[in-house]
Amino acid sequence: MPLFRHPVPYRRRLAFTTWLSTCVLGLCLLSAALAAQAANDRGLIYRAQRGTSEIVLLGSIHLGNAAMYPLRPAILAAYQQADALVVELDVNQVSPERMAAWMSEHGRYPAGDSLRNHVTAKTWDRLTAHLQKVGLQPELFQQYVPGILINMLTMTQLMQSGLSTTLGLDQHFLAAAYTDKKPIIELETAEEQLAILASMPNADALINDTLDELQNLPAASDTLFNAWKLGESRTLENEVNKSFDRDDAATREFFDKIFTRRNIAMTERIDAISNTHSQLFVVVGAGHLLGAEGIVALLEQRGFTTEQL
Numbered sequence: 525m526p527l528f529r530h531p532v533p534y535r536r537r538l539a540f541t542t543w544l545s546t547c548v549l550g551l552c553l554l555s556a557a558l559a560a561q562a563a564n565d566r567g568l569i570y571r572a573q574r575g576t577s578e579i580v581l582l583g584s585i586h587l588g589n590a591a592m593y594p595l596r597p598a599i600l601a602a603y604q605q606a607d608a609l610v611v612e613l614d615v616n617q618v619s620p621e622r623m624a625a626w627m628s629e630h631g632r633y634p635a636g637d638s639l640r641n642h643v644t645a646k647t648w649d650r651l652t653a654h655l656q657k658v659g660l661q662p663e664l665f666q667q668y669v670p671g672i673l674i675n676m677l678t679m680t681q682l683m684q685s686g687l688s689t690t691l692g693l694d695q696h697f698l699a700a701a702y703t704d705k706k707p708i709i710e711l712e713t714a715e716e717q718l719a720i721l722a723s724m725p726n727a728d729a730l731i732n733d734t735l736d737e738l739q740n741l742p743a744a745s746d747t748l749f750n751a752w753k754l755g756e757s758r759t760l761e762n763e764v765n766k767s768f769d770r771d772d773a774a775t776r777e778f779f780d781k782i783f784t785r786r787n788i789a790m791t792e793r794i795d796a797i798s799n800t801h802s803q804l805f806v807v808v809g810a811g812h813l814l815g816a817e818g819i820v821a822l823l824e825q826r827g828f829t830t831e832q833l
Contacts, residue, residue, distance in 0.1 A: 566755035583810025606805035671724030791822040
């Protein structure tokens with residue numbers, strides 16, 4: 525059955541690309557701010573302890589450049605002392621064939637349908653102009669459901685700005701773990717993450733909001749990155765929360781799906797892993813660590829004592 529057949533009304537527009545910058549893909553940052561004093565950056569990092577178990581949690585930036593490195597010695601030491609690396613997803617183990625099969629079934633409209641049937645002519649013309657502007661052929665993208673498509677649009681802009689997934693924090697530590705033969709434990713699957721994107725509602729509003737927000741992405745990303753550099757968890761939390769109208773039922777459900785439910789599931793998994801590994805180094809999107817519903821607070825509810833490093 526085609527997704528987004530019935531649009532969901534919103535009290536205000538969601539800043540969808542801000543969500544993409546802070547959630548499933550972590551903090552994806554466009555920024556000139558990346559160039560400053562990387563070794564002195566605090567970063568968003570916490571320690572959680574319970575009994576003999578110690579967990580260090582690093583809020584991730586998934587796309588970056590060389591100016592992010594070297595990382596603060598305390599971050600590197602926490603990784604080196606851990607007996608396992610825990611990540612949302614090890615992309616190196618994702619099968620292209622498996623992803624192609626998933627995308628065919630869930631990420632694309634079925635034969636005889638396309639995005640053009642789910643947006644107005646005006647929206648389609650605007651999307652076509654944007655795709656052509658960034659060097660993409662519109663006809664190659666009309667089969668993708670909106671959530672998958674806007675992820676592609678956002679990633680394209682980020683990559684064209686000079687950022688790279690290979691220089692993101694996840695890949696940095698995954699590469700180190702492969703070299704060091706350190707165990708790597710995943711918290712989620714690629715299918716689970718993509719399913720969240722594929723479930724995003726209201727195609728017409730979603731496409732227009734994304735095209736609007738792509739124009740604001742550099743400034744929003746700089747704000748997020750500067751807060752990350754300084755370890756300002758409250759600023760980061762406020763930036764995430766202001767992208768959502770939590771008084772609106774549809775938006776609240778969406779926030780619950782992309783943050784709260786995943787945070788609970790990841791916390792349960794981290795807790796279970798800590799029973800078999802005395803020292804863990806956990807790298808997850810920074811937005812997942814924040815607030816009363818974040819992983820840090822949820823670990824506290826499970827008896828862990830936490831501190832920001």
